[in-house]
Amino acid sequence: MKTIVGFLLLLASGSAFGQSTADTIIARELPSARAYETLSHLTDDIGARLTGSKGAALAVRWTTGQFREWDIPVSNEPVKVPHWVRGREEAHLLSAANQNIVLTAIGGSVATAQSGITADVVEVDSFDELKTLGTAKLRGRIVFYNNPMDMDLVRTHRAFEAYRIAVAFRGAGASRAAEFGAKAIVIRSVGSASLRTPHTGALHYDPKQPKIPAAAMTAEDAMLLHRLLARGKHVRMHMLLTPKTLPDADSANVIAEIRGSEKPEEIVLIGAHLDSWDLATGAIDDGSGVAMVMETMRLLKEMNLRPRRTIRAVLFMNEENGSRGALQYAKDHGKEKHIAAIETDAGGAAPTGFTTTLKGDALAALEARTKPLAAVSSNRFEVAEEAGADIGPLTEAGVPGFGLVPEPLHYFDYHHTNADTLDKVDPKELAQDTAAIAALAWILAE
C-alpha cells in the first residue's frame, strides 16, 4: 500500500515517466480561460490605454489590484509619459466627385491650421524621390507616401520584416518632406488588410525641421489617389487634424515578482506593454501580451511553484509612443542580474516559437531543455538581433532576450487600427501562448 501511495504521489508531482514541471505547467494552462478573462476585462471594461489617458491610469490600478488579489507582491514604479490627444480628422478631395478621404492622425502629429490645409498632392514612394523632386515641386504641397507592405513577406511568415520596411515612412516621413517645404504628409496605412481602416502609430520629428501635420489614410483611399495621379489628374486635397500635445503625465510600470528560492537576486523577466493606441482597445497590441504575463504569474502562484531564480513580471508603460517605461526600467534596474528577458508583444494568435538573441552553444544547451514546449509548437528558436522593444535596453546590454512569435499572418490586418478588439483573439490560442511563456520562464528560472 505504502509503495502504491508513493508511486501515486510521484505521478501527481509529475516527475514519473519524464514528465517535468514544465509539462505540468503547460497541461494546467491549456484548458484554462483565465488569460482570456483578463484580456476581456482589460479591453471591454477598461478600453483603450494610450499613455496619459484615463484608460491607461485605470489599467495600472486594475492590474496592480489583480496581482494583490492573487497574493503576488507588486509595485508601481513612476514613469513620466507623453500625453497626446487625438482630435478631429477629416479630409476630402477638391474635385467634381468631392471624394471623402478616410484618414487618421499619426500619433504625435501637430494640428493643421483651424481651417485645415488645402494643397496639391504629390505622390512619392521613397525618400530619394523627394530629393529628385526637390523644393521646386514639393514646397506648399501635401506629400503622399505610397508604400504598401510587401505581401510576399507577409504570406511567408515575415510580416514583421514587411512592417519594418513600410513603417519608415510613418516614422520619418513628415520631417523628410518638411525639409523640402511640404505643408503636410499623408501615408498609405501600414497594414496587411483593410476594410477602409486607417492605421495609426508614432512618428518622430527631426528637431532641425519644421513640424508638419501627418496622417495615414486607408489603403483604399491611397489606391484612389494613386489611380487619379497615374491618369494625370490634378489632385487637390483638404485636410483637417486637431490633435493636441499636453504636458507630460504621471504614470507607472507595474512590477510583480515571485522570489527565487535559491538565487533570488538572479532575475528572469517576463514583459508586455500595458499602453495601447487610442483607436481601439488594444486586444492584440498588447492586451494579449499583458494577459499572458499576468496569467503566468497567477498560474505559478496557484500551483505553489517556487522557482530557484526570481520570476519578475513587468507591465511596461508607453511602448507605443515613447518607450519611456522601458527606459525607466533600464535606468532603475539595469544593474541587477537579469538571466533572461522574455517579451510578448506580437499578438495572441497560435504560438510558433520564439525569437532569441542567444546563439551557439548557449542556445543549443537551452534547446536541449525546452522539449516540453513542443506541446504548444513553441520549441523553435530563431536567432534575431533583438527580441522586443521594451526589453531592448536589456538585450543591448547583453541579457539574453526572447520574443514570443504568435502566427503573424493576420497581425497587421488589425494592429493599430480601430479593429484591434477582443474578437480577434481566440481563447484557446491565447492559452497556448500563455503556456509557452510560463513554461519557458520556468525552465530559465530553474
Ligand SMILES: [Zn+2]
Ligand atoms: Zn505593441
